Amino acid sequence: MDLRLPSKVLEHILSFVDSNEDRNSVSLVCKSWFETERRTRKRVIVRNCYAVTPEAVARRFPEMRSLTLKGKPHFADYNLVPDGWGGYAWPWIEAMAVKCPSLEELRLKRMVVTDECLEKIAASFKDFKVLVLTSCEGFSTDGLAAIAVACSNLRELELRECIVEDLGGDWLSYFPETLTSLVSLDFSCLDSEVKLSDLERLVSRSPNLKSLKLNRAVSLDALGSLLRLAPQLVELGTGSFSDKLDQEAVSKLSQAFSEMKELKSLSGLWDVLPEYIPLLYSVCPGLTSLNLSYATVQMPNLVELLTRCSNLQKLWVMDLIEDKGLEVVASSCKELRELRVFPSGAEGLNDTNVAMTEQGLVSVSEGCPNLESVLYFCVQFTNAAMITIARNRPNLKCFRLCVMEPFAPDHKTQKPLDEGFKAIVERCKDLQRLSVSGLLTDKAFEYIGTHGKKLRMLSIAFAGDSDLMLHHLLSGCESLNKLEIRDCPFGDTALLENAAKLETMRSLWMSSCCVSFGACKLLSQKMPKLNVEVIDEHPLETRPDSSPVERIYIYRTLAGPRLDMPEFVWTIQKNPEIGVSHLAIK
Amino acid sequence: MSYQLLSVDKEGLATSPGLKERNYMGLSDCSSVDSSTIPNVDKKSSLNFKATELRLGLPESSQSPQRETDFGLLSPRTPDEKLLFPLLPCKDHASGNKRGYLAKSGSNNAPASKAQVVGWPPIRSYRKNTMASSTSKNTNEVGLGPLFVKVSMDGAPYLRKVDLRTYTCYQHLSSALEKMFSCFTLGQCGLHGAHGRERMSEVKLKDLLHGSEFVLTYEDKDGDWMLVGDVPWEIFTESCRKLKIMKGSDSIGLAPSAVEKSKNKD
Numbered sequence: 001m002d003l004r005l006p007s008k009v010l011e012h013i014l015s016f017v018d019s020n021e022d023r024n025s026v027s028l029v030c031k032s033w034f035e036t037e038r039r040t041r042k043r044v045i046v047r048n049c050y051a052v053t054p055e056a057v058a059r060r061f062p063e064m065r066s067l068t069l070k071g072k073p074h075f076a077d078y079n080l081v082p083d084g085w086g087g088y089a090w091p092w093i094e095a096m097a098v099k100c101p102s103l104e105e106l107r108l109k110r111m112v113v114t115d116e117c118l119e120k121i122a123a124s125f126k127d128f129k130v131l132v133l134t135s136c137e138g139f140s141t142d143g144l145a146a147i148a149v150a151c152s153n154l155r156e157l158e159l160r161e162c163i164v165e166d167l168g169g170d171w172l173s174y175f176p177e178t179l180t181s182l183v184s185l186d187f188s189c190l191d192s193e194v195k196l197s198d199l200e201r202l203v204s205r206s207p208n209l210k211s212l213k214l215n216r217a218v219s220l221d222a223l224g225s226l227l228r229l230a231p232q233l234v235e236l237g238t239g240s241f242s243d244k245l246d247q248e249a250v251s252k253l254s255q256a257f258s259e260m261k262e263l264k265s266l267s268g269l270w271d272v273l274p275e276y277i278p279l280l281y282s283v284c285p286g287l288t289s290l291n292l293s294y295a296t297v298q299m300p301n302l303v304e305l306l307t308r309c310s311n312l313q314k315l316w317v318m319d320l321i322e323d324k325g326l327e328v329v330a331s332s333c334k335e336l337r338e339l340r341v342f343p344s345g346a347e348g349l350n351d352t353n354v355a356m357t358e359q360g361l362v363s364v365s366e367g368c369p370n371l372e373s374v375l376y377f378c379v380q381f382t383n384a385a386m387i388t389i390a391r392n393r394p395n396l397k398c399f400r401l402c403v404m405e406p407f408a409p410d411h412k413t414q415k416p417l418d419e420g421f422k423a424i425v426e427r428c429k430d431l432q433r434l435s436v437s438g439l440l441t442d443k444a445f446e447y448i449g450t451h452g453k454k455l456r457m458l459s460i461a462f463a464g465d466s467d468l469m470l471h472h473l474l475s476g477c478e479s480l481n482k483l484e485i486r487d488c489p490f491g492d493t494a495l496l497e498n499a500a501k502l503e504t505m506r507s508l509w510m511s512s513c514c515v516s517f518g519a520c521k522l523l524s525q526k527m528p529k530l531n532v533e534v535i536d537e538h539p540l541e542t543r544p545d546s547s548p549v550e551r552i553y554i555y556r557t558l559a560g561p562r563l564d565m566p567e568f569v570w571t572i573q574k575n576p577e578i579g580v581s582h583l584a585i586k
Numbered sequence: 587m588s589y590q591l592l593s594v595d596k597e598g599l600a601t602s603p604g605l606k607e608r609n610y611m612g613l614s615d616c617s618s619v620d621s622s623t624i625p626n627v628d629k630k631s632s633l634n635f636k637a638t639e640l641r642l643g644l645p646e647s648s649q650s651p652q653r654e655t656d657f658g659l660l661s662p663r664t665p666d667e668k669l670l671f672p673l674l675p676c677k678d679h680a681s682g683n684k685r686g687y688l689a690k691s692g693s694n695n696a697p698a699s700k701a702q703v704v705g706w707p708p709i710r711s712y713r714k715n716t717m718a719s720s721t722s723k724n725t726n727e728v729g730l731g732p733l734f735v736k737v738s739m740d741g742a743p744y745l746r747k748v749d750l751r752t753y754t755c756y757q758h759l760s761s762a763l764e765k766m767f768s769c770f771t772l773g774q775c776g777l778h779g780a781h782g783r784e785r786m787s788e789v790k791l792k793d794l795l796h797g798s799e800f801v802l803t804y805e806d807k808d809g810d811w812m813l814v815g816d817v818p819w820e821i822f823t824e825s826c827r828k829l830k831i832m833k834g835s836d837s838i839g840l841a842p843s844a845v846e847k848s849k850n851k852d
Contacts, residue, residue, distance in 0.1 A: 078705030135710070142746055161712040167747040168734060189712065294716060343707060344717070377707060404707045461706065486705070 010036045020045055039063060046070070048506055049087060049111065050531065053559045054095035065104045066130070067096065071111035073509050073553055074459075075484050077135060080511055080551070082537055084566045089113045089136075090120075091564075097124035105130035112136070118143030122150035129181075130156040140165035141190065148174040158186035158213075169194035169217070175202050182206040186213035188237050188268060193217040196225075203229045213237025216270045220245060220253065227256035236260070238268035241276055241295075250279070258282040267291035274301040284308035288335075291316040293342045299325040307332045313370075316340040319356040319377065326360030330367025338373040339364055343404060358385035365392040373398040380411040381438060386420030390427040399424055400435035406462035406487075409439040416440055422447035425455070432479075435459040445469040449476025456481040460488060467494040474498035484509040491515035491548075499527055503556050511535075511551040518545025520552060524572035531557050534570040733823060739767050739831035740800075750823045756815055760802065767831060804829050 005013075014037060017023055027037040041061050045068040046052060058064070071087025089111045096103050103125045113136045121128060128151045141164060147157065148171060169192040175182075182202065187194070194217070203209060209230055214223070218239030227233075245253070263283045272295045287309050292302070293316040302317075302325050309315075312333040317325070319341055329336065341356070358381045365371060365388070372395050381403050390396075409416055417438040425431060425448050432454055436444065440463040448455070449472030456479050463469070471494040473483065483505065491514040502508055502523075517534065524532040535551040561573040733750040746766055753759040802814040805828040814822070814829070 075705065077710045078708045079711060080705045135712070161710060163712065167749075293713075342713065343709070377709075402707055406703075406706070459708075461708070 004032060007032065007036050011040055014040050018043075042066060043105075044068070048555055048557075049092065050559060050562050051506075051555060051557045054092045055099070056558065058095055058099035062100070063102075064096075064100050065102060066107070067092070067100075067103060067105065068107040068109075069111060070109045073484065073507060074110075074482070075486065075509055075511065076110055080486065082535065082568060085535065085569065086562065086564055086566070087111045088564060089117050093117050093120050093124075101125060102127060104128055107132040107134075108136055109134040110136065112138040113143075114138045115140055115143035115146070119146045122146045125151075127153055129153055132156060132158040132160070133162050134160040135162065137163040141167045141169070141171040141192070144187075145171040145174040148172065149176065152176070152179060153181055154179060155181055155208075156184040157182075158184055158211075159189050160186060162189050164190055166191045168192050172202070173198045177201075177205070180205050181208065183208045184211035184235075185209070186211065186237065188213040188215050190215045191217065196222050200225060200229060206230075207232075209233065211235035211265075214239040214268060216240045216268075219243050220276070221249060224249065224253040224256050227253075227260065231256070231259040232262055233260060234262050235265040235289075236263060236267070237291075238266075238270075240270050241268070241272035242270070250276075254279050254282070261286070263287065265289035265291075267294075269295040271295075272297055274298075277301055277305055280305060281308055285310060287312055289314040292321075293318055293340065296320065296344065303328050309333055311335055314338040316342070318342050318344045320344050321360070322356050323360035323363070327363045327367075330363040334368060335370060336364065336368040337370050339368075339371065340375040341377055342375075343377040358382055361385070362388050362392075365389040370395075372396055375400040375402075375435075377402045377404060379404055380408060381417065381420070382410045382412050383415065383417055383420035383423075384410075384412070386417070387423040390423035394427045394429065396424070396428040397430055398433040399428065399431060400433065400459070401437055402435065403438040406437075407439045408437075416444065418444040418447065422451070425451040430454055433457045436463060437461060439463075441465050442468045442472070445472040446476075449473050452477050454479050458483050460485045462487045464488045464490065466490055467492070470494035471497065474501045480504075481506050483507075485513060486510070487512045489514055492519035495519060496523060499523055502527065502554055503529055505556070507553065507555040509551070509553050513548075513552075515549050515552050516545060517543055517547050517549055520549060521545070521572055523554070529556055529558075530554055531561055532571060533565070535568060536570065537568045539568075539570075735804075735826055735829055737763065737766070737829040737831070740833050748829070750826065755819050756822075759814075763802065763829075763831070800831050800833060802829065803832050 010033065014023070014026065017026065020041075020043065023037055023041060027034045038060050040063060042063055043066040044057060044061050044064050046057060047070050049069045049071045057067075069089070069092060071089070072081050072085065075081060076085070076087075087110060089108055093106075097120055101124060104127050106121065106128075107130070111133075113133060118139055121131070131147060131151075131154075136159075139162075144157075144159075144164075147154070154175075169190075172187070172194040175198075179202075183206075185202075192215075194215075196218075199218075199222075203212070203226055210233060212226070212230060212233055213235070214226070214237055216239055218226075220239070220241055220243040223238055227236075257279055260283055263286055266280070266283065266287055266289070269292060274297060277297070281304070284305060285308060288311055290309060290312055296318065298320055299322045302321055306312075306325065306328050310332060313335050315329065315333065315336060315338070317340070321329075321341065326341075329339075339361075341360070356378055358378065361374065361376050361378075362385050371393050374396065375398075378401075381401065386401075403417075410420070417436075418441055421434075421436055421440070421444050425434070431452060434448070434452065434455055434457070436448075436459070442465045445464060445468070448458070452458075455477045458473065458477070458480065460483075467490040469488065470485075470490050473480065474494065475498055480501075486509075488510075491510070495515060496519060520532055520534050523530070531554070533553045533555075534549045535553060536549055538550070540547050561571050565571065565574060734747045735750060737746045737748055748759070748762065748766075750759070753762065803811050804814050804822070804826045805811055806825040807827055811830070817825075
């Protein structure tokens with residue numbers, strides 16, 4: 001008697017399984033389940049573009065319609081990865097153009113995307129619908145024109161914090177009159193002015209438009225007319241909020257905002273003048289997401305706004321909000337889940353001393369029962385504050401504390417912040433992401449290793465005393481997936497002792513630590529399933545084994561050593577003299 | 587404040603009660619590995635606790651008196667007061683600008699957070715650039731702005747743009763255009779790499795451009811189409827409104843002597 005589930009039945013069942021994590025489990029059951037699952041998976045996510053080849057992905061998932069790729073390691077965001085390291089989108093686009101021409105959606109993060117890539121997308125995927133580029137670079141507005149002109153079913157075009165060579169705003173004018181399917185447009189990171197009349201026409205012929213994020217060059221006046229054309233928007237990113245408007249224009253704009261009954265997310269607000277903040281009052285009660293992180297507005301002006309945002313779940317602000325402002329958040333925004341506080345004073349941009357201490361975060365932790373994700377830049381912190389926060393919010397899933405002064409101790413007791421982080425990892429049993437800072441000894445990492453069992457991503461800078469730190473983490477944190485470390489005094493021993501752990505993780509990044517070239521070689525030899533990349537812009541001539549490496553990036557891979565390494569990346573398989581290899585880099 | 591290192595066992599590796607050596611490498615004992623492959627404990631100074639006593643803080647700390655400690659490992663100046671392991675010559679690394687953070691911040695009295703360390707505080711470049719431009723929003727740039735002109739090519743589906751100010755001479759412009767438009771002339775040649783691509787564009791596009799197949803023309807401010815290369819570069823940048831890469835056969839109406847000139851202007 002054949003007890004196997006007919007594949008048609010299994011297919012039908014699988015059509016209800018959306019989560020890729022579940023699908024991965026399904027594919028491990030047996031060969032026939034593997035086959036059925038792979039033939040029906042439409043949404044593929046590859047979180048390290050070098051972990052697998054594009055051909056292998058295309059072969060395994062022939063019905064793929066949506067591909068998400070991530071390229072450079074996270075610390076590339078902070079300029080720790082030299083230019084030219086890699087993360088090229090071209091090989092993927094080229095492969096998919098041939099093997100998956102029905103691809104509809106492409107989401108790329110931290111990758112190098114060139115105009116040729118965009119042209120290729122436009123030319124190859126007839127039913128292309130969604131392009132989302134996050135923290136990408138390498139292309140110009142000419143490439144956007146190619147997408148605009150050719151993708152007749154385009155639904156989403158989003159550029160999130162990309163570095164784009166801006167050659168002017170007329171790329172927008174290339175959207176044909178026949179394009180009416182637009183649902184989301186985000187060009188907030190571009191500089192040049194687009195032609196307002198073309199933008200207005202585009203918006204008017206897009207009845208499904210739900211998300212519009214303008215760039216800074218779009219004036220406040222223009223915003224008014226756009227809002228009148230698209231009152232159905234759910235997400236809005238304004239342009240510059242600072243032109244001087246006459247009374248009539250102001251009241252028209254106010255009217256336009258009050259017509260926006262569906263608005264849930266608001267961002268942009270560059271250069272917002274305090275006198276225009278009341279324009280936003282009418283949409284506040286409906287907002288679940290508010291991004292004020294580019295609004296250089298001082299605290300008193302924010303209070304009225306925040307008291308009205310009773311349904312807010314996500315708030316991004318600058319530290320100009322101060323402790324007092326966060327107290328207002330704590331009492332008004334009871335639904336808050338995510339808080340990010342960015343520094344206004346980094347890099348000497350703003351030398352005024354902002355009154356932002358640990359107290360602000362403590363208030364929010366007390367007042368907001370659903371708070372689960374925190375990113376907090378500040379100048380100082382205390383163990384007592386962290387202990388209080390942990391006690392208040394054991395439901396924290398993401399805790400990223402950045403005390404901006406390296407080695408800063410508890411400013412009241414002058415002790416290391418070990419006990420504070422201990423409280424966090426001990427109490428917050430579901431903590432998945434943690435970034436530590438301030439003065440920390442090995443003890444802190446012993447605590448993290450002991451208690452951080454669900455921790456998946458950990459970021460460390462200027463901390464610890466010795467190899468024990470790394471050892472605690474690698475041997476203790478069972479769920480550890482991504483570990484990134486900079487400027488910490490350890491390396492070889494803990495790395496080599498815990499080498500097998502590295503195969504269970506996506507990646508490990510260490511820069512300005514004490515890892516020797518010899519250890520890298522040894523690790524490479526013993527762990528063939530890992531790519532051990534030594535990224536050294538100034539290597540010594542002879543490279544003795546004891547010489548420390550500038551950066552090491554280790555990741556598991558099925559694809560073997562990559563073929564597009566620049567000169568300054570060394571792996572054991574590559575002869576350093578060969579230099580740039582011959583893979584197409586477009 | 588100081589932190590005692592954990593006790594040192596006879597093999598020179600610091601251990602603690604809960605710590606087990608993992609034998610993933612197929613090595614019986616880490617310390618038995620040839621010391622030339624892994625930097626090992628400096629056995630001669632192994633039990634000098636004072637020397638190995640770790641103290642934390644910044645070198646030359648002229649800052650808060652509570653922070654009297656010295657982050658010896660990262661200090662380029664005190665090779666003796668070092669951690670027991672790892673024993674790498676981290677002092678050699680002081681040239682890196684990340685290490686330079688400590689030297690810099692120690693040497694001037696500015697608060698540590700204002701020192702220039704790469705990637706610290708961890709803020710995305712995009713955000714830094716945006717904030718920087720908002721503070722300098724009101725300062726107008728002195729000098730000439732960019733001079734964008736559209737470049738079209740027969741057979742290419744849409745236009746490119748170039749900023750004439752970024753070029754200094756015709757040769758410069760010509761090679762930039764070659765690179766830009768090579769994907770159209772070469773089509774699906776199956777380019778397989780940076781070197782291959784350059785070679786092909788050298789061989790083919792140059793022939794195409796400098797042979798009779800394609801010529802570079804421009805529309806001047808009077809609306810006339812001229813061959814590029816006739817006039818001095820500065821006059822050209824002032825009068826050029828549009829560029830066009832035309833098929834040679836279409837450029838017959840233009841002055842033949844100019845065609846000769848542009849061929850020779852290599």
